[in-house]
Amino acid sequence: QVQLVESGGGLVQAGGSLRLSCAASGRPLSSYVMGWFRQASGKEREFVAAISYSGGTTSYSDSVKGRFTISRDNAKNTVYVQMNSLKPEDTAVYYCAASQVPITRHMDRYAYWGQGTQVTVSS
Secondary structure: OOEEEEEOOEEEEOOOOEEEEEEEEOOOHHHOEEEEEEEOOOOOOEEEEEEOOOOOOEEEOOOOOOOEEEEEEOOOOEEEEEEOOOOHHHOEEEEEEEEOOOOOOOHHHEEEEOOOEEEEEEO
């Protein structure tokens, strides 16, 4: 099975940018559809973005569309999310996850999860 480790979180001012990375080990990243999810304090975990095996297809939640960009480098076994124009409401723990079904927003289709990285956006 694959192990996932997120990095790149931190504190940023509103309007700023961050790039999160998710490094995979144990199995080739190319075997998985990859997704990013987030969970704000006191709220349910929600879908952010997903990318197909080869990177040719992406999907975004309405709340981040146009601001976030998901990408992957299968040679480096890493998936990224570039987050621009950050807002205080983007504050959350961000998780990457791996799935072996076609690209999906459904959390229960992702079998493997990282430990999360905190993103805090100050106003």
